[in-house]
Amino acid sequence: MEIKRPTLVVNKTTCMQNIELMAQKAQRHNMRFRPHFKTHQSVEIGRWFRDFGVEHITVSSIQMAKYFASDGWKDITIAFPFNTHEIDDLNELTANTKINIVVDNPKTIDLIHKRIQNPVDVYIKVSTGYNRVGITSSSYAQIEQLFDAIAHESKLNFAGFISHAGHAYETTSRNEVQNIHFDAVLKLNRLKNHFIQRYPRLELSIGDTPSCSIAEYFKGIDEIRPGNFIFNDLVQYNLGVCKIDDIAVRMHCPVISKQQDRSEVVIYGGAVHFSKDYLQNIDGKALYGRIIFNINGEKKLLNPKNYLVRLSQEHGIIRLDNNLFDMVDIGDIVEVIPVHSCLTAACMRSYTTRKGERIEMM
Amino acid sequence: MEIKRPTLVVNKTTCMQNIELMAQKAQRHNMRFRPHFKTHQSVEIGRWFRDFGVEHITVSSIQMAKYFASDGWKDITIAFPFNTHEIDDLNELTANTKINIVVDNPKTIDLIHKRIQNPVDVYIKVSTGYNRVGITSSSYAQIEQLFDAIAHESKLNFAGFISHAGHAYETTSRNEVQNIHFDAVLKLNRLKNHFIQRYPRLELSIGDTPSCSIAEYFKGIDEIRPGNFIFNDLVQYNLGVCKIDDIAVRMHCPVISKQQDRSEVVIYGGAVHFSKDYLQNIDGKALYGRIIFNINGEKKLLNPKNYLVRLSQEHGIIRLDNNLFDMVDIGDIVEVIPVHSCLTAACMRSYTTRKGERIEMM
Numbered sequence: 001m002e003i004k005r006p007t008l009v010v011n012k013t014t015c016m017q018n019i020e021l022m023a024q025k026a027q028r029h030n031m032r033f034r035p036h037f038k039t040h041q042s043v044e045i046g047r048w049f050r051d052f053g054v055e056h057i058t059v060s061s062i063q064m065a066k067y068f069a070s071d072g073w074k075d076i077t078i079a080f081p082f083n084t085h086e087i088d089d090l091n092e093l094t095a096n097t098k099i100n101i102v103v104d105n106p107k108t109i110d111l112i113h114k115r116i117q118n119p120v121d122v123y124i125k126v127s128t129g130y131n132r133v134g135i136t137s138s139s140y141a142q143i144e145q146l147f148d149a150i151a152h153e154s155k156l157n158f159a160g161f162i163s164h165a166g167h168a169y170e171t172t173s174r175n176e177v178q179n180i181h182f183d184a185v186l187k188l189n190r191l192k193n194h195f196i197q198r199y200p201r202l203e204l205s206i207g208d209t210p211s212c213s214i215a216e217y218f219k220g221i222d223e224i225r226p227g228n229f230i231f232n233d234l235v236q237y238n239l240g241v242c243k244i245d246d247i248a249v250r251m252h253c254p255v256i257s258k259q260q261d262r263s264e265v266v267i268y269g270g271a272v273h274f275s276k277d278y279l280q281n282i283d284g285k286a287l288y289g290r291i292i293f294n295i296n297g298e299k300k301l302l303n304p305k306n307y308l309v310r311l312s313q314e315h316g317i318i319r320l321d322n323n324l325f326d327m328v329d330i331g332d333i334v335e336v337i338p339v340h341s342c343l344t345a346a347c348m349r350s351y352t353t354r355k356g357e358r359i360e361m362m
Numbered sequence: 363m364e365i366k367r368p369t370l371v372v373n374k375t376t377c378m379q380n381i382e383l384m385a386q387k388a389q390r391h392n393m394r395f396r397p398h399f400k401t402h403q404s405v406e407i408g409r410w411f412r413d414f415g416v417e418h419i420t421v422s423s424i425q426m427a428k429y430f431a432s433d434g435w436k437d438i439t440i441a442f443p444f445n446t447h448e449i450d451d452l453n454e455l456t457a458n459t460k461i462n463i464v465v466d467n468p469k470t471i472d473l474i475h476k477r478i479q480n481p482v483d484v485y486i487k488v489s490t491g492y493n494r495v496g497i498t499s500s501s502y503a504q505i506e507q508l509f510d511a512i513a514h515e516s517k518l519n520f521a522g523f524i525s526h527a528g529h530a531y532e533t534t535s536r537n538e539v540q541n542i543h544f545d546a547v548l549k550l551n552r553l554k555n556h557f558i559q560r561y562p563r564l565e566l567s568i569g570d571t572p573s574c575s576i577a578e579y580f581k582g583i584d585e586i587r588p589g590n591f592i593f594n595d596l597v598q599y600n601l602g603v604c605k606i607d608d609i610a611v612r613m614h615c616p617v618i619s620k621q622q623d624r625s626e627v628v629i630y631g632g633a634v635h636f637s638k639d640y641l642q643n644i645d646g647k648a649l650y651g652r653i654i655f656n657i658n659g660e661k662k663l664l665n666p667k668n669y670l671v672r673l674s675q676e677h678g679i680i681r682l683d684n685n686l687f688d689m690v691d692i693g694d695i696v697e698v699i700p701v702h703s704c705l706t707a708a709c710m711r712s713y714t715t716r717k718g719e720r721i722e723m724m
Contacts (some may be wrong), residue, residue: 004445004451005423005425005445005448010670028491038676060675061367081618082366085365085367089366104619107693108618109622122626131621132628132674132679133618133619133628152680208713222519254445254447256442256444256445256470257443257466259495261498263492265496266443266495268627271637271705271708272705275633275638276639277638310494312443313400313704313705313708315494315495330446330447330469331447331469342675343633343638343675345636346709
């Protein structure tokens with residue numbers, strides 16, 4: 001494969017292994033597997049999931065729902081508090097596709113009052129500690145208010161509680177992730193037990209990659225919605241969620257400048273390619289990517305003292321030990337493991353397979 | 363104008379004022395005005411510059427050069443160390459367009475040896491202190507090596523020295539920006555004086571928005587290449603380079619959740635819309651945007667204690683004082699002034715004018 005400019009290369013074999021593991025886990029625990037497609041945002045990659053029997057998907061916007069519905073997906077959860085300005089788009093979509101929406105406030109339902117044309121399943125978003133959106137899972141009074149608003153709309157059907165333990169990303173170890181997950185499962189089961197008699201079919205849906213990858217305890221959980229796991233990235237690796245070989249995407253970048261004084265190599269590949277997400281490196285500084293390059297004909301992952309230290313719009317600066325600096329030259333292609341694969345993919349808007357085939361995104 | 367989802371609204375009047383000021387400054391100092399189009403990346407916005415006599419432009423990639431060449435731009439500098447893998451693209455472009463490239467290493471020229479088909483002007487990239495790419499402006503021996511490499515290729519013509527004082531962005535005041543600019547002008551003039559007898563037509567080209575906006579001292583400078591000034595942003599505002607009213611882009615975002623406990627409002631608008639660039643706020647924390655909203659029918663800029671505090675992929679979290687929290691509701695449209703307009707535009711890939719017309723990007 002010829003690399004001319006920053007190219008996001010996806011390893012399909014690794015993706016298929018990652019999907020298979022998660023599909024098997026869902027099956028083992030008798031849960032619906034509803035992967036989040038915001039990570040890859042590609043109809044072609046979406047089709048890879050069909051080999052594992054996936055029929056239900058998650059997206060983060062109504063536009064993404066439209067995009068995947070156009071490729072034949074028939075049951076889509078928009079895991080984002082419903083944006084009332086898009087009620088017409090929702091009605092258009094629900095004519096042919098089962099769409100499940102998420103709400104955390106009765107005002108949302110007020111604003112679309114009498115404007116919902118087709119039946120829609122509604123999940124109540126609850127927070128088990130992430131504290132981004134959603135009703136705190138112990139706030140029964142607020143939940144009751146939402147039940148009232150939902151009951152008031154004949155086209156809306158309460159389907160269950162949905163949560164995302166995003167605080168699993170704020171940890172530094174598998175143990176902490178396990179604790180957060182266990183706490184979330186407990187809190188959600190408390191909710192389920194409290195309301196199950198009134199709503200016998202209510203479901204619990206959870207969905208972060210760290211918890212879904214690591215945990216084996218899913219009591220009472222009906223559905224998982226992880227997304228990142230298909231690619232993984234340095235964030236997952238640093239949490240101990242995946243190995244380097246489980247990361248399915250790498251950016252291939254040409255070297256365009258060398259700065260001997262500073263032992264820095266400059267690549268064509270910057271913030272518009274990687275996004276500006278970073279991790280704190282072992283030296284306390286921001287790390288924008290780990291580096292792989294050819295040493296004596298063999299691809300080697302450099303240790304984290306040799307890393308992508310800075311990004312501007314199109315430039316990436318890699319600091320290297322002197323002996324490594326001497327091994328790389330202008331025109332060489334360096335591979336970079338991205339910090340956050342979802343945002344990197346969103347920046348790039350296309351993939352290239354290892355055979356050189358281009359995969360489009362929405 | 364109806365806002366349904368995150369929308370990057372551009373104020374053309376403000377853009378035209380910003381362009382006019384910079385064009386007048388270039389004229390006043392007898393410099394060529396070669397604006398950097400990586401900021402807006404739009405043929406339509408590019409055409410706005412033609413009203414001010416602009417005929418020469420700057421871009422950051424060969425693809426961007428192709429895009430603007432297709433709209434009739436005939437003299438384009440690619441202000442990025444030439445990527446040797448794109449030599450065929452360069453040859454294709456130079457058949458009809460004057461393209462000027464940038465190099466900082468003889469190896470770059472070695473790699474395209476005998477492969478350049480049409481005449482190309484070459485600028486040597488020098489660093490006056492930013493230390494990203496380029497030869498340190500005092501390293502005459504390295505510069506001489508590049509002269510030799512250039513002389514060896516009959517199709518290459520040495521045109522001058524190009525620099526970008528990106529360290530102007532690492533300052534906190536207009537005075538510091540002035541000092542960096544003055545230092546850069548001195549260093550570049552030293553180079554010009556040293557080599558002018560050998561290359562009587564050699565030019566000096568500089569190009570960061572802070573220096574070009576603030577400075578009035580341009581002795582010996584032949585060309586300026588600022589880009590960001592057309593939009594400006596919070597980075598420029600914080601440096602004292604522009605006023606809030608000089609910022610020409612705002613993101614309009616629907617409110618999709620309210621979190622009373624934390625006095626936080628959640629908007630539809632996240633990292634995939636704004637990018638993850640941030641500034642350090644007065645409270646020491648990361649600031650991802652300043653907020654404007656309607657208070658009693660009047661648009662008000664909120665003070666920096668009420669700001670965009672966090673971004674995830676599609677969510678933006680705004681923390682507000684209690685009284686402001688009560689004034690905003692789900693479904694409202696909030697306006698956000700972005701931290702870095704270039705990256706925000708690169709994420710959005712289209713603009714909407716205040717009249718509701720859509721402007722496409724490359």
